[in-house]
Amino acid sequence: MLEKTNQVNLLFDFYAPLLKGKQCEYLELYYLDDLSLSEIAEMYEVSRQAVYDHIKRAEKQLNEYDGKLRLTRKHEQRQELVRKITDLVEATDESNMKEEMLTLLHQLSEMD
Known part of the structure; x- marks a missing residue:
């Protein structure tokens, strides 16, 4: 249920x-x-x-x-891509670039 x-x-x-x-x-x-x-x-x-x-x-x-x-399917696909990119960004060593990319990813995920 x-x-x-x-x-x-x-x-x-x-x-x-x-x-x-x-x-x-x-x-x-x-x-x-x-x-x-x-x-x-x-x-x-x-x-x-x-x-x-x-x-x-x-x-x-x-x-x-x-x-x-199919908006829910597209939403789920976007969320999965954001998760994958976030994981890649967090694995990078460039700390100044890392923060900016994470901020942009957060903004992208909030658009839904």
């Missing part, structure tokens, strides 16, 4: 603006704020089933967006 939660959170980070109102709200409350279906249903005065349906549709939509745009 934790793996699914992490995956949905990652997808949500990339594609949340593309979701419709209630889908986005329910998904955020369920996965990010860790509220139960019942708690969300009570807040919005709807059935638990309605909340569940919105969340499932939102998950499906996020996966469809990622299937087409």
Whole structure:
């Protein structure tokens, strides 16, 4: 379950603006704020089933967006390259150059 939660959170980070109102709200409350279906249903005065349906549709939509745009895959590839370059930079002996390169790598990794 934790793996699914992490995956949905990652997808949500990339594609949340593309979701419709209630889908986005329910998904955020369920996965990010860790509220139960019942708690969300009570807040919005709807059935638990309605909340569940919105969340499932939102998950499906996020996966469809990622299937087409592949932003999470590109993100993971960039992160892996940054890790490899960081390891190489840390292994270098040029201390003045090393600090500058590490700073630039940090800036690059923060762009996501």
